[in-house]
Amino acid sequence: MRKICIINGPNLNLTGKRETAIYGESSFDELIPALRAEHPDAEIDYFQSNIEGEIIDKIQQAGFSADGIILNAGAYTHTSIGIGDAIKAISSPVIEVHMSNVWARETYRHQSYISPAASGVIAGFGFGSYRLALLQLLGR
Numbered sequence: 001m002r003k004i005c006i007i008n009g010p011n012l013n014l015t016g017k018r019e020t021a022i023y024g025e026s027s028f029d030e031l032i033p034a035l036r037a038e039h040p041d042a043e044i045d046y047f048q049s050n051i052e053g054e055i056i057d058k059i060q061q062a063g064f065s066a067d068g069i070i071l072n073a074g075a076y077t078h079t080s081i082g083i084g085d086a087i088k089a090i091s092s093p094v095i096e097v098h099m100s101n102v103w104a105r106e107t108y109r110h111q112s113y114i115s116p117a118a119s120g121v122i123a124g125f126g127f128g129s130y131r132l133a134l135l136q137l138l139g140r
Helices: 028-038 052-062 074-078 081-089 128-137
Strands: 002-008 042-048 068-072 094-098 120-123
Touching: 002 028, 002 052, 002 128, 028 042, 028 128, 052 068, 052 081, 068 128, 094 128, 120 128
Parallel strands: 002 042, 002 068, 068 094, 094 120
Antiparallel strands: none
């Protein structure tokens, strides 16, 4: 059974309530069970934190045992050298995801400290970004 860890950063716990025109009206409480049902042959771990150090700790914890990590670092994408360094330190592949097309938004969102260390980037497809990343990590 393939082990995949989904890690979300700040404010993603408010998905479904926050800026619904950008992020939609569904929540991760709906997405994660759906992904588990769609991929019963995968063990999908989910973690969300608004705290940078906790995200780094989770990357380090999962980064040597998971078959892959799906990471949406939220605003930390554009500010956290520490998260980028954590990705460089682990052996598990990491796919950076974003629900919105960050390049069609404010210019400060165009810079990512995650992308240079990630295996790839998927953006702009809402929850579909997570589904695409999961398919890639599962080799489908």
